Amino acid sequence: MPTTFSYASILHAVGQVLDQIGVKSIAIHEEEDGLFVEGFNSEGQLQVQMRYDIASLYELVRRQEEQSEEQSATPTTGVLHRFLADHRRELVGMTL
Template identity: 75%
Template sequence: MPATFSYANILHAVGQVFDEIGVKSIAIQEEEDGLFVEGFDSEGQLQVQIRYDIASLYELVSRADNQTEEPTTTQTTGVLSRFLSEHHRELVGVSL
């Protein structure tokens, strides 16, 4: 089944993950097999790097599209942790 996601859908879903961890700015690079996204803090220091392959993007955007109502704090708490755990991923270059 071909994906019909727009850049708006993809950026919204990725943005939700980065909002959760508190990044202040992002840099996105489209790659052959997905996206490479970097998040920076308010001082411009690298806070996080995440590489999304096509399957991960599809899953992330599908979840965001299926949320028909405004999520509660309980629903959004741990979104990044759950996503990374379910996809056996880890954050690269995390600065605390």
């Protein structure tokens, strides 16, 4: 039986890659054999182009699902701390 993925899982996996690269806007074109993705910086200039065929989309979604399962199986430091770490920021306390 062939494995199928929803648009939501495919776009989520592709979005994770784009977030890691730091693009600010995207264009996604569905092609006969996969997706063509463009990412742009905050000035609207082309930052990255990626072409995913069916096999690479399958692998990308499968890896993303495995990572999600691993994260849910292990305790996390919290959403705020993960966000700050992803964006190379730190939480600063304030005393009165």
